[in-house]
Amino acid sequence: MSRKTLLLVLLMxxxxxxxxxxxxxxxxxxxxxxxxxxxxxxxxxxxxxxGSRAESNIFNHVFATxxxxxxxxxxxxxxxxxxxxxxxxxxxxxxLNEGLTCHDGxxxxxxxxxxxxxxxxxxANAFTGNTVGFVFPSIGYxxxxxxxxxEVTIVTDRAQSESLRLGLISEVYIHCQDYYSSMSLxxxxxxxxxxxxxxxxxxxxxxxxxxxxxxxxxLRTANFEQMYWRVIPEASTRVAELIxxxxxxxxxxxxxxxxxxxxxxxxxxxxxxGTRRMYIGFQFGEAFAGEPGYDAIQNTDVRVAxxxxxxxxxxxxxxxxxxxxxxSSMVNDPNSNPNLSPYPYDAAQAEALLDAxxxxxxxxxxxxxxxxxxxxxxxxxxxxxxxxxGQYLTDVGVQTNVEILxxxxxxxxxxxxxxxxxxxxxxxxxxxxxxxxxxxxxxxPDAGTNYTNWxxxxxxxxxxxxxxxxxxxxxxxxxxxxxxxxxxxPWLLLYFQPDFYGVSSRxxxxxxxxxxxxxxxxxxx
Amino acid sequence: MxxxxxxxxxxxxxxxxxxxxxTFMTLHLAGDPTYLYVSERASEEEIIAARKALGFDRPLPxxxxxxxxxxxxxxxxxxxxxRKPALDLVLERLPATLxxxxxxxxxxxxxxxxxxxxAAMRRGSPADGxxxxxxxxxxxMPGFWLGIMLILTVGLGLRILPIxxxxxxLQPMLDGDFGKAIGNIPEAIRHLILPGLTISVFSLSxxxxxxxxSMLEVLSQDYITTARxxxxxxxxxxxxxxxxxxxxxxxxxxxxxxxxLLSGVVVTETVFSWPGVGRLVFNAITQRDIPLVQAAVVMxxxxxxFLNLLVDLIYAQLDPRIRLS
Numbered sequence: 001m002s003r004k005t006l007l008l009v010l011l012m013x014x015x016x017x018x019x020x021x022x023x024x025x026x027x028x029x030x031x032x033x034x035x036x037x038x039x040x041x042x043x044x045x046x047x048x049x050x051g052s053r054a055e056s057n058i059f060n061h062v063f064a065t066x067x068x069x070x071x072x073x074x075x076x077x078x079x080x081x082x083x084x085x086x087x088x089x090x091x092x093x094x095x096l097n098e099g100l101t102c103h104d105g106x107x108x109x110x111x112x113x114x115x116x117x118x119x120x121x122x123x124a125n126a127f128t129g130n131t132v133g134f135v136f137p138s139i140g141y142x143x144x145x146x147x148x149x150x151e152v153t154i155v156t157d158r159a160q161s162e163s164l165r166l167g168l169i170s171e172v173y174i175h176c177q178d179y180y181s182s183m184s185l186x187x188x189x190x191x192x193x194x195x196x197x198x199x200x201x202x203x204x205x206x207x208x209x210x211x212x213x214x215x216x217x218x219l220r221t222a223n224f225e226q227m228y229w230r231v232i233p234e235a236s237t238r239v240a241e242l243i244x245x246x247x248x249x250x251x252x253x254x255x256x257x258x259x260x261x262x263x264x265x266x267x268x269x270x271x272x273x274g275t276r277r278m279y280i281g282f283q284f285g286e287a288f289a290g291e292p293g294y295d296a297i298q299n300t301d302v303r304v305a306x307x308x309x310x311x312x313x314x315x316x317x318x319x320x321x322x323x324x325x326x327x328s329s330m331v332n333d334p335n336s337n338p339n340l341s342p343y344p345y346d347a348a349q350a351e352a353l354l355d356a357x358x359x360x361x362x363x364x365x366x367x368x369x370x371x372x373x374x375x376x377x378x379x380x381x382x383x384x385x386x387x388x389x390g391q392y393l394t395d396v397g398v399q400t401n402v403e404i405l406x407x408x409x410x411x412x413x414x415x416x417x418x419x420x421x422x423x424x425x426x427x428x429x430x431x432x433x434x435x436x437x438x439x440x441x442x443x444x445p446d447a448g449t450n451y452t453n454w455x456x457x458x459x460x461x462x463x464x465x466x467x468x469x470x471x472x473x474x475x476x477x478x479x480x481x482x483x484x485x486x487x488x489x490p491w492l493l494l495y496f497q498p499d500f501y502g503v504s505s506r507x508x509x510x511x512x513x514x515x516x517x518x519x520x521x522x523x524x525x
Numbered sequence: 526m527x528x529x530x531x532x533x534x535x536x537x538x539x540x541x542x543x544x545x546x547x548t549f550m551t552l553h554l555a556g557d558p559t560y561l562y563v564s565e566r567a568s569e570e571e572i573i574a575a576r577k578a579l580g581f582d583r584p585l586p587x588x589x590x591x592x593x594x595x596x597x598x599x600x601x602x603x604x605x606x607x608r609k610p611a612l613d614l615v616l617e618r619l620p621a622t623l624x625x626x627x628x629x630x631x632x633x634x635x636x637x638x639x640x641x642x643x644a645a646m647r648r649g650s651p652a653d654g655x656x657x658x659x660x661x662x663x664x665x666m667p668g669f670w671l672g673i674m675l676i677l678t679v680g681l682g683l684r685i686l687p688i689x690x691x692x693x694x695l696q697p698m699l700d701g702d703f704g705k706a707i708g709n710i711p712e713a714i715r716h717l718i719l720p721g722l723t724i725s726v727f728s729l730s731x732x733x734x735x736x737x738x739s740m741l742e743v744l745s746q747d748y749i750t751t752a753r754x755x756x757x758x759x760x761x762x763x764x765x766x767x768x769x770x771x772x773x774x775x776x777x778x779x780x781x782x783x784x785x786l787l788s789g790v791v792v793t794e795t796v797f798s799w800p801g802v803g804r805l806v807f808n809a810i811t812q813r814d815i816p817l818v819q820a821a822v823v824m825x826x827x828x829x830x831f832l833n834l835l836v837d838l839i840y841a842q843l844d845p846r847i848r849l850s
Contacts, residue, residue: 237676
């Protein structure tokens with residue numbers, strides 16, 4: 001190729017590239033558009049099939065619920081104005097607002113609310129996920145019926161804590177019967193028609209979901225005309241898009257990129273103490289009898305001693321990139337027992353208590369050996385946190401063998417089958433609206449989420465007493481139970497997992513603690 | 526040729542069965558996938574019900590045979606997460622991956638050939654040395670790292686190209702909306718450049734070195750000496766006599782190249798939020814969406830077999846000495 005030809009080709013390439021440059025800013029959203037980036041896509045836009053936070057975040061805008069959990073944890077009316085409870089506590093009757101409609105213009109009445117429940121529960125639909133897999137069994141759901149145009153009754157099999165039941169019912173997304181009964185499951189899963197302040201426009205799989213404001217929606221304020229929920233799986237890419245101004249909100253910012261965002265001038269980090277309780281479980285299951293350390297941790301004094309052995313604030317500051325206060329119970333504030341203070345880090349106290357419990361150091365400096373299992377790739381810096389805890393325990397003479405396992409292929413099945421331990425690291429989602437919700441992990445000795453197989457009789461007797469009592473009596477019982485938990489701990493209490501949100505400087509929005517992204521009230525600065 | 530094609534297709538059936546069986550066994554080796562489809566607070570009863578609804582309660586041989594039976598009827602099952610036909614999901618995302626892979630293939634091929642020829646013609650010169658060093662770097666750089674660096678420097682630093690995302694051209698074409706497809710081309714190219722470079726750098730570097738070596742070997746042949754001694758200009762010697770023969774190894778590689786590029790798209794599609802099959806399969810594996818993984822594996826197997834067959838046919842056309850029998 002001659003030099004002239006080569007120069008000509010180079011010139012053409014450069015010109016072509018320069019021609020593309022003015023379009024570089026085309027990705028920045030305008031004042032009417034909000035862009036949120038999540039790390040995963042929705043699996044389906046089916047309101048009865050909520051399987052991830054990514055789905056519930058979008059559904060919170062497209063679908064309304066009977067009541068809603070506000071940012072501060074209060075349960076506030078939404079589609080319903082109020083409710084009554086039958087004498088035996090099994091039937092809850094909600095009264096709806098007048099004039100409600102779905103996005104296709106159909107009137108939303110009590111019949112549609114009942115349908116939303118019965119459709120989810122219909123075995124023919126084979127729904128899995130949060131509604132059918134957790135909410136319905138937790139409230140003891142039996143049926144739903146429309147008593148009039150504006151009154152709908154949810155029928156359950158037992159009385160229950162008012163706040164607990166109301167919060168759980170608030171997780172059921174309401175949709176209209178006419179549309180959903182006329183289409184196949186596959187069709188509606190790609191073209192939802194909702195009842196919330198935003199309506200569905202478009203879904204490009206693994207790229208984005210676009211929703212737009214419903215004109216004249218009165219129940220909630222919607223400040224943006226449209227919202228893009230983009231899918232950006234790689235954390236560095238999400239951060240880059242945030243800093244470039246192409247995205248307004250991102251979640252799950254890695255701690256090592258917090259400074260980059262805060263120094264960018266175009267966005268800041270909001271670090272919130274989430275509601276996910278992180279703990280080390282002590283395994284009581286008899287299947288582990290004979291394992292090294294099993295006998296030791298059956299001793300309450302040993303478990304209390306180990307609480308002093310771990311420096312939780314240092315773990316937060318060095319491994320999680322934020323300050324934290326150690327958890328004093330398994331319940332999120334403001335619902336925890338105010339009389340309980342977190343166990344402080346005091347290695348000397350831990351050693352003294354272990355000596356007193358009958359586990360002195362031997363000639364090798366070891367009190368007893370034990371295995372600590374933990375996951376990789378599920379929680380914030382989980383593997384390193386587990387390694388650090390293992391070292392803290394080893395430092396006080398509990399020789400800890402740490403096993404780090406892949407979350408989805410190894411650890412999760414083991415946890416679900418209660419086959420982890422004798423020590424295991426785990427997180428459990430909590431709430432801001434009900435102490436009993438947080439305590440429901442231990443609702444029964446054989447409860448599915450009682451991964452420790454803890455069987456403290458006093459705890460479970462008190463738990464049974466919480467059904468259907470008034471809020472004041474419930475509070476007394478909760479505080480008693482949390483004292484039992486504190487003094488006979490099935491968990492080595494750690495922290496509430498911090499969540500890091502990146503927020504554009506153009507936006508006025510505050511992140512919630514419960515991992516939900518609710519933005520219809522967000523506004524520009 | 527007809528016999529050759531028939532024989533290859535028969536062989537491909539065995540390959541596909543083998544690949545699906547291997548995939549099935551590997552996915553199930555990692556334990557019960559049910560737990561990924563239930564709430565973290567699901568009761569034991571709910572887990573059992575979910576296991577039944579998802580079909581995981583059946584013995585593994587029954588599950589696999591059920592899949593094979595469906596496959597023979599063109600039904601590759603429904604995605605567990607999306608609850609729609611798995612093959613539909615794969616085909617839906619295939620155009621995006623094809624756009625990226627073809628762009629990378631064109632980039633690496635069109636650049637590697639002139640670079641390789643240039644280096645061969647200036648063998649031993651500083652230019653040749655420089656190109657070889659760059660090629661070595663290109664082959665050594667991890668794609669994930671390169672992608673992130675391009676995002677930070679070009680996308681975020683210089684702000685001249687998009688950081689992530691996709692603009693479709695193939696899908697509108699397949700939908701018959703040619704106006705939209707053509708209108709999308711400039712924006713689509715802007716979105717293709719960074720991920721395309723990320724995928725193609727390794728191939729470009731390797732192919733440039735291959736073309737250089739192949740060219741050098743061809744240039745040392747007697748017929749090249751004869752061509753020069755006849756008084757032909759160097760450009761004619763290269764383009765008319767040497768080029769075609771030097772290309773043969775590259776053509777052989779191109780069939781495998783596509784498969785190699787396809788395997789590389791998983792990382793690139795994740796880094797650049799490209800909604801292609803690579804990411805779909807990666808997510809399906811982590812979510813243990815077994816029907817979706819199987820459907821993608823079957824589709825990729827067909828694609829790979831078809832491309833290799835095509836390469837063999839092209840090779841036979843390029844080199845009359847080759848007989849497919």
